Amino acid sequence: MDVQRMILVGALALISYTAVLKWNEDYGQPAATASVAQTVSSADMPSAQPAANASDLPSTGAAASTTDVASSKPTNSLISVHTDVLDLRIDPHGGDVLYAALPNHKERVDTPAQPLVLLENNGSHTYIAQSGLVGTNGPDANADGRPQYSVAATSYTLGKDDKSLDVDLNTTTAEGVKVTKRFTFTAGSNLIKVSYLIDNQSQQPFSANMFGQLKRDNAPDPSQQHGMGMRSYLGPVFSTQSERYQKVTFKDLDEGDKFKQDSTGGWVAMLQHYFLTAWIPAEGDSKQNTYEARKSGSNYIAGFVEPAVTVAAGQKGEISAGLYIGPKDQDVLRTVAPNLNLTVDYGWLWFIGQPLFAMLKFFHSIVSNWGIAIILTTMVVKGIFFYPSAMSYRSMAKMRKFAPEMQRMKEMYGDDRQKMSQAMMELYRKEKINPLGGCLPILIQMPVFIALYWVLSESVELRHAPFYGWIHDMSVMDPYFILPIIMGCTMFLQQRLNPTPPDPMQAKVMKFLPVIFTFFFLWFPAGLVLYWVVNNCLSILQQYIITRKIENEGKTA
Incomplete structure (x- = not known):
């Protein structure tokens, strides 16, 4: 039964991927403009309409x-x-x-x-x-x-x-x-x-x-690429x-x-x-x-x-x-x-966008590739937020470790929510668990994410900047949506390291988040998706190491 389900899900994913590619081919690409010869030829001829009339000219009062x-x-x-x-x-x-x-x-x-x-x-x-x-x-x-x-x-x-x-x-x-x-x-x-x-x-x-x-x-x-997201002024x-x-x-x-x-x-x-x-x-x-x-x-x-x-x-x-x-x-x-x-x-987060752009330019001056510069910048940003992320991952690892204990409390107190809450708060205090810690990595990264979006969208230096393989322009979306799919997979792997929410409805919503985020990222600039993929990979590595360490603490005690 599981094999049949996997085959059906795989077939549905393949059909959806093909449909999105076809839609993007028909509607997502900017229309081709006239050839150079046609453009120059029309420009060489006098305009049929006057370039200015009396109402166009400014008045000086004289x-x-x-x-x-x-x-x-x-x-x-x-x-x-x-x-x-x-x-x-x-x-x-x-x-x-x-x-x-x-x-x-x-x-x-x-x-x-x-x-x-x-x-x-x-x-x-x-x-x-x-x-x-x-x-x-x-x-x-x-x-x-x-x-x-x-x-x-x-x-x-x-x-x-x-x-x-x-x-x-x-x-x-x-x-x-x-x-x-x-x-x-x-x-x-x-x-x-x-x-x-x-x-x-x-x-x-x-x-x-x-x-x-x-x-x-x-x-x-005419220079604004089609796609979803914020628009330049x-x-x-x-x-x-x-x-x-x-x-x-x-x-x-x-x-x-x-x-x-x-x-x-x-x-x-x-x-x-x-x-x-x-x-x-x-x-x-x-x-x-x-x-x-x-x-x-x-x-x-x-x-x-x-x-x-x-x-x-x-x-x-x-x-x-x-x-x-x-x-x-x-x-x-x-x-x-x-x-x-x-x-x-760079919008209202210009004070973050300007340092990010300066960092990107610095790395580009060394590696001469904007994609590699984005990866190196991501590593620096991840290093800056290493400590708060580690605290969050440690809290989530402890929640995962004590999930059986939480389930036992739920069975013990049944529908008595007051006693259940008191017991949970006591467990959180004793084991130094922050139940909201899982939100911290995303919250502290969102300003950087938004600022980087504007940097990639507004900086002409990244316009038509290639990466490798199929990515010929880091400032527009991945033409084959490969990077967004990889991003969704890394988000799914990261989610597996997190504790399962006690609420069944919340657990189902969390399972769909990678799919929802993948859909949103389909039309984001490839450089921005690359940043998120690299950030997810570094987060998975950090979270995996911390989770294994927390889980092994009980075994060695």
Whole structure:
């Protein structure tokens, strides 16, 4: 009978495993995106929809110029720029960045030839970086629309031996003011310097405010993997004097709320899973930038406006800001702007997450494998909690040892619960047993578990990081659910070392816990499941040694 039961259970488990694999194949994987050739081809063509209209541009309260904007040799082709870390398309109409791909970060681990596309402007998704000059004489506030820039070429490439690359977009106003919008790229850097060089050869002073903004629709985060669990924040964030890290959610903007604040220094960013874009105004001792978030049609806009800069007649001037387009690399973000590293958000347990990440980075610098780094980190964490875990396992071992005595008391006192409780408490006191000790290992590990979940989910360094065998990405779920099944088996073995609960219903619930946990862990990141498997194995070893020692104490006495 037992053999037949085992065969039926095994067959049911195999069928369930196959069904889950098929479900994950059909619904659990992100849809494949367009090929690189298709993406680049569509980006090279001018957008069918205008990148910005009058309602998108910030208002400064100053009267806009009504003079015509003239330019020599304008182009309608998007300007392509290639560096070692960026692949951009710039619209000569206004000079907005309509497309940005990151060659060093792949869209998916199984499509190594396809770079991750962060900015794009097409029929299905709008996410662009805009900038311009508004105010009294700003060409972007002109009554006839945004300026049409001319360029020397429509394709630029930063050479292997080049340290920097300047891409100049030129226009001249009817009054004779020459405006050059310069994008400066640096080798190995995702930070772009966007400058406005103003040569005022007119007879009147030129006054304008530089603005930079990020425009995005409410499309889902394309870099967020499908699966169960907590989601990374998607939306605008600001850093100002009053609050160094402040989220302004899409929901807030949908409900009509607007964010507007003046601050010296600061920045504005649009976050998604692992990546961000950010505008960082140039620092000034007393310069008050205006930061704002609002909804325009179906899109959300977050940006800044600098104070007006005046260039006297016959003089030259420059206004600039930084545009970061890239990954959430804490070490890099610290150098770009103060507090920008806070965009790597480890949640309310950040004070645990940051040391865990530092430990992971340390071990990775030695072993060059994030999976091994997770195993070594688990061993360190287990060592930190060794003593409280040992106390708990000792208490459970004693409960297991004295289980026959507890059963005898239950038979002796029958339904007299008061006497039964008194006898049990006396036994616990005499043998120094903590009946709640079994919960301690899980309770003390839960904060570490949650913090590590955020570390694995938020740290771009672990994105597409392979382990061994079938695990090609530690930041997403095990494609064949092997690690969760191993985790469930280790949890079952650990449960066998625990004393059987006296309550039959509680005992049945405990037997199902490994199955329930296995189901929940199916869609957790493989790195997190690896942590739990290693932790369970170390716990089993520790608990087994302590249990054998406690049981042998009575035999040798």
